[in-house]
Amino acid sequence: MISLRYESHIPQRIYSDCDILIQREQFDELKDVFKKLGYKKIVDPTMDSLSDKESPEVSFVRIVGGIPVIFDVHLEPVFLMTKLSGMNLLYPKKERELLGEKLISQSKKVKIGGFAYSLLTPAMQILYLALHIFHHNFTDIVRLKLLDSVIRKSSKQKRIWNEFCEVIIEFSLQRYITPILFQLKTYFKTPIPKIVFTQLEMGTIGIFVNKYMISKVDIFSEEYRIKEGIYRFIFILLLSPEPLYKKLLLIIHPSTIQSIIWVIGKRTHTILGINT
Numbered sequence: 255m256i257s258l259r260y261e262s263h264i265p266q267r268i269y270s271d272c273d274i275l276i277q278r279e280q281f282d283e284l285k286d287v288f289k290k291l292g293y294k295k296i297v298d299p300t301m302d303s304l305s306d307k308e309s310p311e312v313s314f315v316r317i318v319g320g321i322p323v324i325f326d327v328h329l330e331p332v333f334l335m336t337k338l339s340g341m342n343l344l345y346p347k348k349e350r351e352l353l354g355e356k357l358i359s360q361s362k363k364v365k366i367g368g369f370a371y372s373l374l375t376p377a378m379q380i381l382y383l384a385l386h387i388f389h390h391n392f393t394d395i396v397r398l399k400l401l402d403s404v405i406r407k408s409s410k411q412k413r414i415w416n417e418f419c420e421v422i423i424e425f426s427l428q429r430y431i432t433p434i435l436f437q438l439k440t441y442f443k444t445p446i447p448k449i450v451f452t453q454l455e456m457g458t459i460g461i462f463v464n465k466y467m468i469s470k471v472d473i474f475s476e477e478y479r480i481k482e483g484i485y486r487f488i489f490i491l492l493l494s495p496e497p498l499y500k501k502l503l504l505i506i507h508p509s510t511i512q513s514i515i516w517v518i519g520k521r522t523h524t525i526l527g528i529n530t
Contacts, residue, residue, distance in 0.1 A: 255371050256379065259364060260404045267396045271313070271324035275382075277358055278329045278351070281312070288314045293325070310336050310350070330354040333385040333430065334490055335483070340507030344494035353425050357382060376408035377417040384431045391485045392433060392471045395441075401434070402442040409445055419453045429460040429493040433468045441473065463492050 257265050276284060285295070293314040310332050315324045326332075330350045334341040361372045374382055383401045390397065408414055422431055432454045438444035456464060467489075491501055504510060 255364075255366055255373060256383070256404070257400060258366050259373065260407050261400065265396050265400065271326045273326045273328055273332075273386075275328045275331070275354065275358065277355070281327070281329060284327060285312075285314075288325070292316050296324070310334070328354075331357065331382065331385060333389045335486060338507075338509045340504045340509040341490070343500040343504045343507065344490055344496050349425055353421075356421065375417075376404065376411060377414045378421070380404055380408070380414075381418055381421060381427075381431065384434045385427070387434050387437075388430045388489070389486070391482060391489060392437065392468050393473055393475050395473050398434075398437060398441060398473060402438055402444045405438070405444050405446065415447055415450055419450060422454060426495040428454045429456050429463075429495065432456050432460065433464045436464065436469070437473065460493060463489070467492075 257263065274284075288295075293316040296313040296315050310330045311326050311328045313324055313326050315322050317323070330347070331354050334345060334350075357374055357378050360375045360378050362375060363370045364373045365371075373379065380401065383397070383404060387394070387397050387401065422428055432451065433456075435444075435446050435450065435454075439446060491504065494501060
């Protein structure tokens with residue numbers, strides 16, 4: 255829907271799923287709707303197990319014409335690692351839920367193809383798309399191109415950048431989002447006012463990570479799942495606004511250790527050519 259609204263066409267890429275952001279209290283109702291439509295909840299027993307009440311996202315699948323159709327239902331903004339409960343050490347769950355409430359509270363009904371859809375306001379859409387790019391390790395040229403289109407079509411609105419910066423600063427998202435704005439300026443010459451970069455200070459660590467790691471990311475890459483997860487963990491760890499001691503606690507958190515064991519096991523099975 256976002257692509258249709260801002261680019262008037264569907265992106266030329268393969269989609270593995272469709273993301274929906276809802277309020278947590280709407281989940282039971284939505285789950286019943288999916289059940290009636292023949293969808294089943296996807297259960298991933300290999301990672302840290304979280305209940306529906308705790309999880310940031312729950313996925314549903316239905317096979318249509320031999321092809322799996324998947325919906326990822328986001329119960330809060332998803333930009334960290336969804337399977338690790340230890341992520342709360344690096345960005346508080348309460349803050350993520352408050353951010354989600356703010357995003358949804360500012361959504362508006364938009365008619366596309368004769369149907370009304372609840373979409374985020376332009377400023378919040380830019381913010382959420384940027385967080386999504388962070389979630390995917392600053393990669394995928396198509397995601398960046400869509401964000402560029404949203405900004406170009408919306409940036410003439412007077413308050414958009416003030417609203418954008420206010421929310422980012424309120425929720426300490428500068429390190430996650432500012433590098434993506436630099437990517438947009440580099441690859442698309444996106445019209446982002448200089449004052450935005452001035453307001454969204456990344457700090458010494460953020461500047462270092464952006465200069466020596468993020469700026470060298472291949473935005474055309476499509477990483478394998480395990481490799482992608484490792485990079486995501488590193489970026490989240492380095493760019494978290496939380497103090498160093500919390501980052502160290504995450505490294506020894508049970509969910510992290512469990513995930514490391516799973517990755518080693520998965521890698522070993524792959525090397526040995528064992529099917530699982």
